[in-house]
Amino acid sequence: MQYLLILYAEEAGFMKMTPEQQQQGAAAYAAYTAALKEAGAYVGSNRLRPISTATTVRIAGGKTQVLDGPYVDTKEQLGGYFLIDAPDLDSALSWAARCPGAGHGIVEVRPIWAMA
């Protein structure tokens, strides 16, 4: 099965870190990605630009409405994801627990809706 690990964290936290700490953080993510690939569990991942760059779009009353900012303003922001392949939820949860994001934020685990 495929699972999406959705990473939430306080963006401000990263901005406050020293360049050295930021580098260390990035290295931890690189190592995690390497481990996922080594295990054959890696499908894809991306880091997102801060929510200050977000724009929301919806159609209301037949008109396209474009708004500056993210859909929900939360304490922790959606900052990236890993798409992984795991045999079951336990395995996916175990990968989520090893993700550096679980240490400084929250990782939400969602099964992918497989299309035939």
Next chain:
Amino acid sequence: MGHGLNPPAGDSGRIAHAMAEAAARRSYGKLVAYLAARTRDVAAAEDALSEAFAAALAGWPRNGCPANPEAWLLTVARRKIIDVARTQQRREMASDRLEGIADHLSASDEMEIPDQRLALLFACAHPAIDAAVRAPLMLQVVLGLDARQIASAFLVSPAAMGKRLVRAKEKIREAGIPFRVPERAELPARLDAVLDAIYAAFAEGWTDAAGADPERRDLTEEAIFLARVAVELLPEEPEALGLLALMLHAEARRPARRNPAGEYVPLAGQDPAAWNSPLIDEAEALLLHASVMRSIGRFQLEAAIQSAHVARRRTGRANWSELVTLYDALLTLSDSPVVAINRALAVAESQDPAAGLAALAEIASDPRIAGYQPYWAARAELLVRTGAAGEARHAFEIAIGLERDPAVRRFLQQRQAALEQ
């Protein structure tokens, strides 16, 4: 059992019905576990099994009961699952998955059905399943109780309970919760969740002390059955043994909790002759076996507390000083106000009522206490014994106001009225 089976008329119908009931009781959880283990689709397994039971009721009176009812039910249910899967395949299922199901299910034709109920229990009590629905889920998928029966025990509407159960089964299937017994390292924590859920089912049944509602009374029996399954499959887990011992102790005293007039009888006022001795003996043997493994836990402690209470059976007096020690040990595991209250009562017995009141005063600042009946009832009894009638009257008043069970309310009212004389 809640399979919606109504006995058909006639002797052969009754025999077939009785056989189907017996097979259901014995095999239901085993068949659900086996059918759902690969697909993780509990609802599909349940649907197929209920059709198989219906086919049994229709066919057995005419054709005679099969030599191996369990295998017969499995064969029919398996066919239903494959039929449904074929229909679905046209819509959404990948064909390799269907072949997997067919392989998995047909490989078992001649062999004995492996018992995967433990894996099913662990799936039901998985940390990804809402803790509040774990006990209802086990009662349904392992024992076959229907949502209406479970709802009545847990004091929610059948519709709400049905929704929660459907949602939990969807989560197992869609999120890929595995049917497996956890590895040694994670077993203790995961087993706690299974045992907690079994105990929750028991506690819900236990609330109906009078057994006025037959379905709620049944639930304690069902919970004991689940604990027996856990002990049978994990015979060397001391906490599983402790849980079964605890429940058997409580069950043993059920008949003594009401007098013939239906009045509430507190533990101290119960006649040990009214207790069920064989159940107590079985509980004591389980607890002894658990203690050999030298790994103490909450359920063993609670069972040991029951054991010290029923020591009165032989010695005429509960072992109060041992009880204080056991409650102290239990308090280090959880800061439950229930435990602290019971400890205070044990202190009152082993020392004097004033010492018990002092122990109660230590927890009076806990915000949970104000609306907690056992605290006020315990305080009232201890105040009576120290001669503080005015304060006792007030404490009884609050306890009466907080009580749900009419028999206990009447008992407290009688105790309060006795103060006036």
